[in-house]
Amino acid sequence: GIEEIPVEFTSYDNGTYVWEARNVPAILNEEGRPLKEEIAPAIALSSISSWDEIGEWWWSLVKHVIEPKEEVVDKVRELVEQGKTGVAEIYHWVEKNIKYVALEFGLGGFKPYEPGIVLKNLYGDCKDGASLLVSMLKAMNQTAYLVLINSMGDVSPELPALAFDHAIAAIPLEEEIYGSKWLFLDTTAVTNPYGYIPIGDQGKWALIVGVNNTVHIFTQTPKYPPETNRFYLLKYLVLEETGDVNGMVRWEATGFYDWFLKYMFRMALTEEQKELLLKQYVTSIAPGGELKHYEISDLENYTRPFTLVLSFKASSYASPYGEDSLMFKIPLEPPRSRPVKREWRYYPYILGFPSITEEVGEVLIPEGWDVNFLPKNMTLEKYWGNISVTYSKMGRKIIGRAVMRIDHEELPRWMYNEYVEFLEKYSKRVELPVIITKE
Numbered sequence: 121g122i123e124e125i126p127v128e129f130t131s132y133d134n135g136t137y138v139w140e141a142r143n144v145p146a147i148l149n150e151e152g153r154p155l156k157e158e159i160a161p162a163i164a165l166s167s168i169s170s171w172d173e174i175g176e177w178w179w180s181l182v183k184h185v186i187e188p189k190e191e192v193v194d195k196v197r198e199l200v201e202q203g204k205t206g207v208a209e210i211y212h213w214v215e216k217n218i219k220y221v222a223l224e225f226g227l228g229g230f231k232p233y234e235p236g237i238v239l240k241n242l243y244g245d246c247k248d249g250a251s252l253l254v255s256m257l258k259a260m261n262q263t264a265y266l267v268l269i270n271s272m273g274d275v276s277p278e279l280p281a282l283a284f285d286h287a288i289a290a291i292p293l294e295e296e297i298y299g300s301k302w303l304f305l306d307t308t309a310v311t312n313p314y315g316y317i318p319i320g321d322q323g324k325w326a327l328i329v330g331v332n333n334t335v336h337i338f339t340q341t342p343k344y345p346p347e348t349n350r351f352y353l354l355k356y357l358v359l360e361e362t363g364d365v366n367g368m369v370r371w372e373a374t375g376f377y378d379w380f381l382k383y384m385f386r387m388a389l390t391e392e393q394k395e396l397l398l399k400q401y402v403t404s405i406a407p408g409g410e411l412k413h414y415e416i417s418d419l420e421n422y423t424r425p426f427t428l429v430l431s432f433k434a435s436s437y438a439s440p441y442g443e444d445s446l447m448f449k450i451p452l453e454p455p456r457s458r459p460v461k462r463e464w465r466y467y468p469y470i471l472g473f474p475s476i477t478e479e480v481g482e483v484l485i486p487e488g489w490d491v492n493f494l495p496k497n498m499t500l501e502k503y504w505g506n507i508s509v510t511y512s513k514m515g516r517k518i519i520g521r522a523v524m525r526i527d528h529e530e531l532p533r534w535m536y537n538e539y540v541e542f543l544e545k546y547s548k549r550v551e552l553p554v555i556i557t558k559e
Contacts, residue, residue, distance in 0.1 A: 139163050151459055153467035154530075157273050166281035171327055174268075174282060175336025179329045181231040182266055186251050188259035191236035196259040207262055207291065208314035212422045214253045215307045219243040232287075247287035249307035254289050264291045267304065268327040269341065271320040277338070288321060290328050298342035302328065311382035313422055316348070316375055317341060319473050346505070346525050349375035349475035355405060355451040357483045361558075363438035363446060365406060365483075371428040376473065381426045386419040398430055405451050406434035444558040445492065450511065450520035451481035454547035461540045465533040471504065471526050481520040485556050491518060493555040500542045502535065504528040507542060509549050518554055522546075 130138045144161055153159070168174060188196075199213060218238060222245035232251040238244040239252065250266055257264040268284040275283045289305045297303065297315075304317045304326070312318060323343035329336050352372040357365045373381050385394060395411070402409040414430035438448035459469065485491075491513050499508040505526040512519050531539055 148466050150465065150467050152469040152471075154470060155273070159467060164276065164279055164281065166279050168280045168282065171280045171338040172336050174280060175327055175329045175338075178230065178266075178268065178327075179336065181227075182247075182251065183330055183333070185232050185234060186254045186258065186266065188255050189234070189236055191239050192252070192255045193259050195239055196256050200260075205260075207257060207260075208423060210256050210260065211253060211305050211307070211314055214249055214256070215310055215312060216420075216422075217242055218249045218252065218307065220245065220249070220308050220310075222246075246306075246308050250287045250289045250305075253305060253307050257289075257291070262291065264289055265328050265330055266290075268329065269321060269324050271318070271324070275325045277325055284327070286321070288317070288326075290326075298344055298348075300339070300342040302339065302341075304341050309379060311386055311419075311422065312379050313375075313425070316344070316379070318379065319376055322473075344375060344474065346474040346476045346527060349377060349473060351377040351475070351477045353477075353479045355479075355481045357406075357437070357451060357481075359438055359446075359448070359483055359485050361446075361486045361489075363436050363440070363448075365434050365437040367402075367406065367409070367432045367434065367451075369401075369405070369428075369430050369432075371426070373426040376475065378426045381428075382419055382422070385416055385426075385428075402430070402432045402434075404453075406432070406437050408436070409434035441555055445555055446489075447553045447555050448483070449551065449553055450483060450495075450518065452479055452509070452520045452522050452550040454550055455524075455543050458543060458547070459536075459540050461537050461544075465536045468533055469531040469536050469539070471529050471531050473529050474526055476523070476525050479522045483518045483554070485516050485518060487516065489516075489556045489558050491554065492557045493553075494518070495520075495549055495552040495554070498542075498545060498549055500539075504531055504535070507546065509546055511554075518556075520550070522550065 130140070132138070141161060147156060147160060196210070199210065204210060204213060219242060221243040224245065232247040233244060235252040235255040238248045244252070247266070254264040254266055267288045267290045269286050269288055270284050271286040275281065289307070290302045291305070293301050293303055295301070303315065304321065306312060306317050306321055309318050321341055324341050325338065326341050327336060327338050331337055350373070354370045355367065356369075357367045359365050371381070389397065398414050399411045402411045409432045412431045412433060414428065417424055417427040438446040441447035494511050494513065497508070497510040500506060505524070505528065507524045509522045510520070
Protein backbone atom coordinates (compact mmCIF):
# COMPACT_ATOMS: atom_id res chain seq x y z
CA GLY A 121 0.00 0.00 0.00
CA ILE A 122 2.88 2.40 0.49
CA GLU A 123 3.41 2.97 -3.23
CA GLU A 124 0.23 5.11 -3.19
CA ILE A 125 1.57 7.30 -0.40
CA PRO A 126 4.11 10.07 -1.10
CA VAL A 127 7.41 9.01 0.49
CA GLU A 128 10.41 11.26 1.12
CA PHE A 129 13.79 9.52 0.95
CA THR A 130 16.98 10.93 2.46
CA SER A 131 20.44 9.39 2.42
CA TYR A 132 23.06 10.59 4.90
CA ASP A 133 26.84 10.23 4.58
CA ASN A 134 27.07 8.16 7.75
CA GLY A 135 25.11 5.28 6.16
CA THR A 136 21.73 6.33 7.55
CA TYR A 137 18.72 6.11 5.27
CA VAL A 138 15.35 7.66 6.10
CA TRP A 139 12.01 7.01 4.46
CA GLU A 140 9.28 9.31 5.72
CA ALA A 141 5.56 9.43 4.89
CA ARG A 142 3.22 12.05 6.32
CA ASN A 143 -0.55 12.08 6.80
CA VAL A 144 -0.80 8.31 6.37
CA PRO A 145 -4.50 7.31 6.59
CA ALA A 146 -5.50 5.16 9.54
CA ILE A 147 -6.40 1.54 8.84
CA LEU A 148 -10.17 1.24 9.16
CA ASN A 149 -11.74 -1.70 10.91
CA GLU A 150 -14.07 -2.67 8.08
CA GLU A 151 -15.78 -6.05 8.17
CA GLY A 152 -14.11 -8.53 5.85
CA ARG A 153 -11.16 -6.31 4.94
CA PRO A 154 -7.78 -7.82 3.98
CA LEU A 155 -5.28 -8.59 6.73
CA LYS A 156 -3.54 -5.59 8.26
CA GLU A 157 -0.19 -6.84 6.95
CA GLU A 158 -1.53 -6.65 3.38
CA ILE A 159 -2.74 -3.04 3.56
CA ALA A 160 -0.45 -1.34 6.09
CA PRO A 161 2.35 0.81 4.59
CA ALA A 162 5.68 -0.95 5.15
CA ILE A 163 9.30 -0.87 4.08
CA ALA A 164 11.23 -4.14 3.90
CA LEU A 165 15.03 -4.39 3.92
CA SER A 166 17.31 -7.38 3.50
CA SER A 167 21.05 -7.99 3.42
CA ILE A 168 20.57 -11.31 1.58
CA SER A 169 21.52 -11.26 -2.08
CA SER A 170 19.50 -14.20 -3.44
CA TRP A 171 17.11 -17.01 -2.61
CA ASP A 172 19.97 -19.41 -3.34
CA GLU A 173 21.87 -17.89 -0.44
CA ILE A 174 19.01 -18.73 1.93
CA GLY A 175 18.61 -22.18 0.42
CA GLU A 176 22.31 -22.94 0.75
CA TRP A 177 22.36 -21.83 4.39
CA TRP A 178 19.34 -23.90 5.41
CA TRP A 179 20.44 -26.87 3.35
CA SER A 180 23.69 -26.93 5.35
CA LEU A 181 21.59 -27.32 8.51
CA VAL A 182 19.19 -30.01 7.32
CA LYS A 183 20.94 -32.17 4.72
CA HIS A 184 22.44 -34.56 7.27
CA VAL A 185 19.27 -34.59 9.40
CA ILE A 186 17.03 -35.97 6.66
CA GLU A 187 19.32 -38.86 5.73
CA PRO A 188 17.50 -42.05 6.88
CA LYS A 189 19.11 -43.56 9.97
CA GLU A 190 18.40 -46.81 11.76
CA GLU A 191 15.32 -45.66 13.69
CA VAL A 192 13.68 -44.31 10.53
CA VAL A 193 14.52 -47.37 8.44
CA ASP A 194 13.11 -49.66 11.14
CA LYS A 195 9.86 -47.65 11.38
CA VAL A 196 9.40 -47.65 7.60
CA ARG A 197 10.01 -51.42 7.50
CA GLU A 198 7.38 -51.86 10.24
CA LEU A 199 4.83 -49.76 8.35
CA VAL A 200 5.49 -51.57 5.08
CA GLU A 201 4.88 -54.89 6.85
CA GLN A 202 1.52 -53.45 7.94
CA GLY A 203 0.64 -52.74 4.31
CA LYS A 204 1.51 -49.04 4.34
CA THR A 205 3.58 -49.01 1.16
CA GLY A 206 2.67 -45.73 -0.54
CA VAL A 207 3.55 -42.06 -0.07
CA ALA A 208 -0.02 -41.29 1.05
CA GLU A 209 0.07 -43.92 3.82
CA ILE A 210 3.40 -42.65 5.17
CA TYR A 211 2.22 -39.05 5.01
CA HIS A 212 -1.00 -39.87 6.89
CA TRP A 213 0.94 -41.84 9.50
CA VAL A 214 3.14 -38.83 10.24
CA GLU A 215 0.31 -36.29 10.43
CA LYS A 216 -1.76 -38.63 12.64
CA ASN A 217 0.97 -39.68 15.04
CA ILE A 218 3.34 -36.70 15.41
CA LYS A 219 1.77 -34.14 17.73
CA TYR A 220 2.66 -30.52 17.09
CA VAL A 221 4.90 -29.23 19.90
CA ALA A 222 7.46 -26.50 19.23
CA LEU A 223 10.64 -26.58 21.35
CA GLU A 224 12.83 -24.03 19.61
CA PHE A 225 15.96 -23.22 21.59
CA GLY A 226 18.85 -21.40 19.92
CA LEU A 227 19.58 -22.96 16.54
CA GLY A 228 16.54 -25.21 17.14
CA GLY A 229 14.45 -22.39 15.74
CA PHE A 230 15.92 -23.25 12.32
CA LYS A 231 17.43 -26.72 12.53
CA PRO A 232 15.04 -29.68 12.92
CA TYR A 233 15.59 -32.40 15.50
CA GLU A 234 16.84 -35.76 14.33
CA PRO A 235 13.92 -37.86 12.99
CA GLY A 236 14.87 -40.66 15.39
CA ILE A 237 14.22 -38.31 18.33
CA VAL A 238 10.90 -37.21 16.81
CA LEU A 239 9.88 -40.85 16.38
CA LYS A 240 10.76 -41.60 19.99
CA ASN A 241 8.91 -38.59 21.42
CA LEU A 242 6.05 -38.59 18.85
CA TYR A 243 6.04 -34.79 18.85
CA GLY A 244 7.79 -31.94 17.09
CA ASP A 245 7.18 -28.70 15.23
CA CYS A 246 6.59 -28.16 11.51
CA LYS A 247 10.21 -28.66 10.42
CA ASP A 248 10.51 -31.76 12.64
CA GLY A 249 7.45 -33.35 11.07
CA ALA A 250 8.50 -32.39 7.55
CA SER A 251 12.04 -33.71 8.10
CA LEU A 252 10.71 -36.99 9.48
CA LEU A 253 8.42 -37.39 6.46
CA VAL A 254 11.23 -36.63 3.99
CA SER A 255 13.55 -39.04 5.76
CA MET A 256 10.92 -41.81 5.79
CA LEU A 257 10.18 -41.31 2.09
CA LYS A 258 13.89 -41.39 1.29
CA ALA A 259 14.08 -44.70 3.18
CA MET A 260 11.48 -45.96 0.70
CA ASN A 261 13.62 -44.72 -2.22
CA GLN A 262 11.08 -41.95 -2.86
CA THR A 263 12.48 -38.55 -3.81
CA ALA A 264 11.36 -35.85 -1.37
CA TYR A 265 12.57 -32.42 -0.27
CA LEU A 266 12.11 -29.90 2.50
CA VAL A 267 10.35 -26.62 1.77
CA LEU A 268 10.31 -23.22 3.47
CA ILE A 269 7.07 -21.22 3.23
CA ASN A 270 5.15 -18.45 5.01
CA SER A 271 1.74 -19.76 6.07
CA MET A 272 0.51 -16.56 7.74
CA GLY A 273 1.36 -14.20 4.90
CA ASP A 274 3.69 -14.40 1.92
CA VAL A 275 7.22 -13.42 0.97
CA SER A 276 8.10 -10.90 -1.69
CA PRO A 277 9.80 -12.62 -4.65
CA GLU A 278 11.75 -9.40 -5.39
CA LEU A 279 13.29 -9.25 -1.90
CA PRO A 280 15.20 -12.38 -0.78
CA ALA A 281 14.83 -12.53 3.00
CA LEU A 282 14.48 -15.06 5.77
CA ALA A 283 10.75 -14.30 6.02
CA PHE A 284 9.48 -17.86 6.33
CA ASP A 285 7.50 -19.17 9.31
CA HIS A 286 6.72 -22.74 8.27
CA ALA A 287 8.26 -25.90 6.82
CA ILE A 288 6.57 -28.53 4.68
CA ALA A 289 7.68 -31.23 2.24
CA ALA A 290 7.49 -31.67 -1.53
CA ILE A 291 7.86 -34.49 -4.02
CA PRO A 292 8.38 -33.98 -7.77
CA LEU A 293 5.63 -34.87 -10.23
CA GLU A 294 5.95 -36.04 -13.81
CA GLU A 295 2.95 -33.97 -14.88
CA GLU A 296 1.57 -30.69 -13.64
CA ILE A 297 -1.32 -30.66 -11.18
CA TYR A 298 -3.04 -27.31 -10.74
CA GLY A 299 -0.16 -25.60 -12.51
CA SER A 300 2.64 -27.11 -10.40
CA LYS A 301 5.05 -30.00 -10.98
CA TRP A 302 5.40 -30.43 -7.22
CA LEU A 303 3.15 -32.19 -4.73
CA PHE A 304 3.38 -30.36 -1.41
CA LEU A 305 2.71 -32.12 1.91
CA ASP A 306 2.02 -30.36 5.22
CA THR A 307 2.38 -32.70 8.21
CA THR A 308 0.91 -30.25 10.75
CA ALA A 309 -2.60 -30.22 9.28
CA VAL A 310 -3.56 -33.34 11.34
CA THR A 311 -6.60 -34.46 9.28
CA ASN A 312 -5.52 -33.10 5.92
CA PRO A 313 -6.24 -35.33 2.89
CA TYR A 314 -3.27 -36.47 0.81
CA GLY A 315 -2.74 -34.36 -2.31
CA TYR A 316 -4.19 -31.25 -0.68
CA ILE A 317 -2.46 -28.50 1.28
CA PRO A 318 -4.14 -26.17 3.78
CA ILE A 319 -5.54 -22.82 2.62
CA GLY A 320 -2.66 -21.00 4.36
CA ASP A 321 -0.11 -22.86 2.20
CA GLN A 322 -1.82 -22.29 -1.14
CA GLY A 323 -0.62 -19.78 -3.74
CA LYS A 324 2.46 -18.91 -1.67
CA TRP A 325 6.07 -18.43 -2.66
CA ALA A 326 8.14 -21.31 -1.33
CA LEU A 327 11.79 -22.38 -1.33
CA ILE A 328 12.47 -26.06 -2.06
CA VAL A 329 15.97 -26.85 -0.81
CA GLY A 330 18.54 -29.44 -1.80
CA VAL A 331 17.01 -30.56 -5.10
CA ASN A 332 19.47 -33.16 -6.36
CA ASN A 333 21.62 -32.08 -3.38
CA THR A 334 22.68 -28.85 -5.09
CA VAL A 335 19.77 -26.76 -6.41
CA HIS A 336 17.31 -24.62 -4.43
CA ILE A 337 14.07 -23.84 -6.28
CA PHE A 338 11.99 -20.75 -5.54
CA THR A 339 8.47 -21.41 -6.78
CA GLN A 340 4.79 -20.94 -5.97
CA THR A 341 2.55 -23.54 -4.40
CA PRO A 342 -0.67 -24.24 -6.32
CA LYS A 343 -3.97 -22.56 -5.53
CA TYR A 344 -6.71 -25.12 -5.83
CA PRO A 345 -9.82 -24.40 -7.95
CA PRO A 346 -13.33 -24.17 -6.44
CA GLU A 347 -14.17 -27.77 -7.38
CA THR A 348 -11.49 -28.98 -4.94
CA ASN A 349 -13.15 -27.31 -1.93
CA ARG A 350 -16.72 -28.56 -2.15
CA PHE A 351 -19.42 -28.96 0.48
CA TYR A 352 -22.63 -30.70 -0.62
CA LEU A 353 -25.64 -30.81 1.68
CA LEU A 354 -28.86 -32.73 0.92
CA LYS A 355 -32.00 -32.53 3.07
CA TYR A 356 -34.77 -34.90 2.06
CA LEU A 357 -38.17 -34.71 3.77
CA VAL A 358 -41.21 -36.96 3.39
CA LEU A 359 -44.29 -34.93 4.24
CA GLU A 360 -47.48 -36.45 5.64
CA GLU A 361 -50.96 -34.96 5.25
CA THR A 362 -50.86 -34.23 8.98
CA GLY A 363 -47.92 -31.88 8.42
CA ASP A 364 -45.44 -34.23 10.11
CA VAL A 365 -42.19 -35.16 8.34
CA ASN A 366 -39.57 -37.87 8.34
CA GLY A 367 -36.24 -36.51 7.17
CA MET A 368 -32.77 -37.54 6.03
CA VAL A 369 -29.69 -35.32 5.77
CA ARG A 370 -26.42 -36.09 3.97
CA TRP A 371 -23.17 -34.09 4.05
CA GLU A 372 -20.32 -34.66 1.59
CA ALA A 373 -17.08 -32.71 1.84
CA THR A 374 -13.80 -32.39 -0.04
CA GLY A 375 -10.71 -30.20 0.30
CA PHE A 376 -10.91 -27.63 3.08
CA TYR A 377 -14.35 -28.82 4.22
CA ASP A 378 -13.12 -32.41 4.42
CA TRP A 379 -10.17 -31.31 6.57
CA PHE A 380 -12.31 -29.09 8.81
CA LEU A 381 -15.11 -31.59 9.46
CA LYS A 382 -12.69 -34.47 10.10
CA TYR A 383 -10.77 -32.28 12.52
CA MET A 384 -13.93 -31.17 14.32
CA PHE A 385 -15.49 -34.63 14.63
CA ARG A 386 -12.23 -36.50 15.26
CA MET A 387 -10.22 -34.07 17.35
CA ALA A 388 -12.44 -31.40 18.87
CA LEU A 389 -15.71 -33.05 19.90
CA THR A 390 -16.52 -35.82 22.36
CA GLU A 391 -19.21 -38.37 21.47
CA GLU A 392 -21.68 -36.51 23.70
CA GLN A 393 -20.83 -33.20 22.04
CA LYS A 394 -21.27 -34.71 18.56
CA GLU A 395 -24.74 -35.94 19.40
CA LEU A 396 -25.72 -32.65 21.03
CA LEU A 397 -24.46 -30.70 18.01
CA LEU A 398 -26.47 -32.86 15.60
CA LYS A 399 -29.59 -32.64 17.78
CA GLN A 400 -29.33 -28.85 17.66
CA TYR A 401 -28.78 -29.03 13.92
CA VAL A 402 -31.97 -31.06 13.46
CA THR A 403 -34.00 -28.51 15.41
CA SER A 404 -32.60 -25.77 13.17
CA ILE A 405 -34.17 -27.63 10.21
CA ALA A 406 -37.44 -28.51 11.92
CA PRO A 407 -38.22 -26.95 15.32
CA GLY A 408 -38.93 -29.73 17.78
CA GLY A 409 -37.31 -32.28 15.48
CA GLU A 410 -35.99 -35.49 17.01
CA LEU A 411 -32.69 -37.03 15.92
CA LYS A 412 -33.25 -40.73 15.23
CA HIS A 413 -29.87 -41.95 13.97
CA TYR A 414 -26.59 -40.68 12.55
CA GLU A 415 -23.56 -42.22 10.92
CA ILE A 416 -20.21 -40.58 10.19
CA SER A 417 -17.63 -41.93 7.75
CA ASP A 418 -14.45 -43.50 9.12
CA LEU A 419 -12.57 -40.56 10.63
CA GLU A 420 -9.35 -42.58 10.69
CA ASN A 421 -9.47 -43.04 6.91
CA TYR A 422 -7.97 -39.84 5.50
CA THR A 423 -8.19 -41.05 1.90
CA ARG A 424 -11.99 -41.18 1.98
CA PRO A 425 -13.90 -37.84 1.91
CA PHE A 426 -15.96 -36.95 4.96
CA THR A 427 -19.63 -37.93 4.86
CA LEU A 428 -22.38 -37.72 7.44
CA VAL A 429 -25.88 -39.19 7.19
CA LEU A 430 -28.61 -38.63 9.77
CA SER A 431 -32.34 -39.25 10.05
CA PHE A 432 -34.96 -37.41 12.08
CA LYS A 433 -38.67 -36.86 12.52
CA ALA A 434 -40.67 -33.77 13.35
CA SER A 435 -44.29 -32.91 14.05
CA SER A 436 -46.18 -30.04 12.44
CA TYR A 437 -43.46 -29.14 9.95
CA ALA A 438 -46.21 -27.95 7.61
CA SER A 439 -49.03 -25.72 8.82
CA PRO A 440 -52.66 -25.65 7.60
CA TYR A 441 -53.31 -22.88 5.07
CA GLY A 442 -57.02 -22.60 4.58
CA GLU A 443 -59.07 -25.59 3.53
CA ASP A 444 -57.17 -28.58 2.13
CA SER A 445 -53.90 -26.65 1.88
CA LEU A 446 -50.57 -26.87 3.67
CA MET A 447 -47.78 -24.30 3.94
CA PHE A 448 -44.15 -25.12 4.67
CA LYS A 449 -40.61 -23.96 3.97
CA ILE A 450 -38.19 -25.78 1.69
CA PRO A 451 -35.26 -26.69 4.01
CA LEU A 452 -32.69 -24.18 2.72
CA GLU A 453 -30.65 -22.03 5.07
CA PRO A 454 -30.07 -18.29 4.68
CA PRO A 455 -26.43 -17.33 4.01
CA ARG A 456 -24.27 -17.42 7.12
CA SER A 457 -22.34 -14.35 6.05
CA ARG A 458 -24.56 -11.28 6.46
CA PRO A 459 -22.43 -8.17 5.83
CA VAL A 460 -24.00 -4.74 6.22
CA LYS A 461 -24.55 -2.32 3.34
CA ARG A 462 -22.36 0.81 3.43
CA GLU A 463 -22.56 4.19 1.76
CA TRP A 464 -18.84 3.94 1.11
CA ARG A 465 -16.38 1.08 1.42
CA TYR A 466 -12.64 1.70 1.61
CA TYR A 467 -11.18 -1.83 1.23
CA PRO A 468 -12.02 -4.93 -0.84
CA TYR A 469 -14.18 -7.56 0.86
CA ILE A 470 -12.69 -11.02 1.38
CA LEU A 471 -15.23 -13.68 0.41
CA GLY A 472 -13.17 -16.62 1.63
CA PHE A 473 -11.37 -19.02 -0.70
CA PRO A 474 -12.17 -20.71 -4.04
CA SER A 475 -14.99 -23.11 -3.19
CA ILE A 476 -18.41 -24.48 -4.05
CA THR A 477 -21.15 -24.93 -1.48
CA GLU A 478 -24.35 -26.58 -2.65
CA GLU A 479 -27.44 -27.10 -0.52
CA VAL A 480 -30.40 -29.10 -1.82
CA GLY A 481 -33.73 -29.29 -0.03
CA GLU A 482 -36.22 -31.89 -1.31
CA VAL A 483 -39.75 -32.43 -0.01
CA LEU A 484 -41.85 -35.39 -1.15
CA ILE A 485 -45.47 -34.26 -0.83
CA PRO A 486 -48.41 -36.66 -0.22
CA GLU A 487 -50.16 -38.34 -3.12
CA GLY A 488 -53.09 -36.37 -4.48
CA TRP A 489 -51.55 -32.98 -3.61
CA ASP A 490 -50.14 -30.36 -5.96
CA VAL A 491 -48.16 -27.14 -5.74
CA ASN A 492 -50.12 -23.92 -5.42
CA PHE A 493 -47.21 -21.52 -4.88
CA LEU A 494 -43.46 -21.88 -5.47
CA PRO A 495 -40.88 -19.10 -4.90
CA LYS A 496 -39.15 -17.64 -7.96
CA ASN A 497 -35.55 -18.36 -8.94
CA MET A 498 -32.75 -15.81 -8.50
CA THR A 499 -29.15 -15.67 -9.73
CA LEU A 500 -26.15 -13.35 -9.41
CA GLU A 501 -23.23 -14.00 -11.77
CA LYS A 502 -20.02 -11.95 -11.55
CA TYR A 503 -16.34 -12.42 -12.33
CA TRP A 504 -15.67 -13.44 -8.71
CA GLY A 505 -18.23 -16.28 -8.88
CA ASN A 506 -21.96 -16.78 -8.72
CA ILE A 507 -24.85 -17.42 -6.35
CA SER A 508 -28.18 -18.97 -7.28
CA VAL A 509 -31.37 -20.05 -5.55
CA THR A 510 -33.72 -22.17 -7.69
CA TYR A 511 -36.98 -24.05 -7.16
CA SER A 512 -38.54 -26.80 -9.25
CA LYS A 513 -41.10 -29.63 -9.13
CA MET A 514 -40.50 -33.17 -10.32
CA GLY A 515 -43.53 -35.40 -9.85
CA ARG A 516 -44.40 -35.32 -6.16
CA LYS A 517 -40.98 -33.93 -5.27
CA ILE A 518 -40.39 -30.19 -4.69
CA ILE A 519 -36.72 -29.25 -4.98
CA GLY A 520 -34.92 -26.14 -3.73
CA ARG A 521 -31.27 -25.63 -4.57
CA ALA A 522 -28.86 -22.96 -3.32
CA VAL A 523 -25.35 -22.82 -4.82
CA MET A 524 -22.49 -20.43 -4.11
CA ARG A 525 -19.31 -20.60 -6.17
CA ILE A 526 -16.27 -18.46 -5.34
CA ASP A 527 -13.68 -18.19 -8.12
CA HIS A 528 -11.84 -15.15 -6.72
CA GLU A 529 -11.74 -14.60 -2.99
CA GLU A 530 -11.50 -10.81 -3.14
CA LEU A 531 -14.59 -8.76 -3.94
CA PRO A 532 -13.83 -5.24 -5.28
CA ARG A 533 -15.24 -2.54 -3.05
CA TRP A 534 -17.46 -1.14 -5.80
CA MET A 535 -19.23 -4.54 -6.03
CA TYR A 536 -19.74 -4.79 -2.28
CA ASN A 537 -23.21 -3.24 -1.97
CA GLU A 538 -24.56 -5.23 -4.90
CA TYR A 539 -23.33 -8.39 -3.17
CA VAL A 540 -24.92 -7.37 0.15
CA GLU A 541 -28.25 -6.54 -1.51
CA PHE A 542 -28.32 -9.94 -3.21
CA LEU A 543 -27.62 -11.74 0.09
CA GLU A 544 -30.52 -9.85 1.66
CA LYS A 545 -32.83 -11.01 -1.15
CA TYR A 546 -31.39 -14.53 -0.86
CA SER A 547 -32.16 -14.58 2.88
CA LYS A 548 -35.76 -13.51 2.29
CA ARG A 549 -36.27 -15.87 -0.64
CA VAL A 550 -35.33 -19.05 1.23
CA GLU A 551 -37.73 -18.11 4.02
CA LEU A 552 -40.70 -17.94 1.62
CA PRO A 553 -43.18 -20.79 2.05
CA VAL A 554 -44.38 -23.34 -0.46
CA ILE A 555 -48.13 -23.88 -0.57
CA ILE A 556 -49.64 -27.20 -1.65
CA THR A 557 -53.32 -28.04 -2.11
CA LYS A 558 -55.17 -31.33 -2.06
CA GLU A 559 -56.65 -32.08 -5.46
